[in-house]
Amino acid sequence: MRVVEVAVDLNRRKALKTGGGLGLLALLGAVGLIRPEAALAEWQMSAFDAKTMNEALDALGVVVPEDSASIQLSAPEVAENGAVVPVTVESSLAHTEQISILVDKNPTMLVSSFAIPEGTEGYLSTRIKMAQTATVIALVKANGKFYRVSREVKVTAGGC
């Protein structure tokens, strides 16, 4: 058990070291110093590597997400097993085109991201891992704009 804790700690230190670099890349993309195509090709990888919420949002191309009452995020108040936490996102926003799920205290914040084509409903249910008690965020892109809702989930035994 102790061995595992040490590993987690080391990883966090590594994250702190590399975190600055990723932020810089996103910044360069934002001010147009690197080609937009290159920035786009980068999104998928960098989004999943993001260690802070701002990095994750940058990598997903989010400007300012707005809170919305049209999105429902269901997750248990208390999750006994952090390895399997059921999460459901339901968006009644017209033209929902993307749904992403993030956990703010996981080693990698972005859990999954889905593209919703026309004809598919803004509904998605899945199971995620949570390292500890944290906030689960549903980020929805509809009609070109980003919206989000969040919910705290207490985790009894972390599983990441």
Add this chain to the structure above:
Amino acid sequence: MSAPTKIRATIKDGVTEVRVLMQHEMENGRRKDEAGNLIPAWFITEIKAQHNGRTVLEGRFGTSVSKNPYLIFRFRGGAPGDKIVLSWRDNRGDARSDEAAIS
């Protein structure tokens, strides 16, 4: 060799609900085995669902998706007997595709 994905699709009031259970370890690369060696990351990175050849859902996964990823999604249309195909690819380049009919 990967195990087949379980797919169940049912139609109700013009909306098809698809339930998918993929069989995958989803190792996050931070766990250690009994000898203390780091288990390398091994996880599904992308999925795609198609209805009669038309894409109805695409997804990208990170390592925080639970072992044996489970998904439920819904799309308008579909008829009993229509083909639903679910394909995935993981970070080792392994891929598989499974299909089921809407009931």
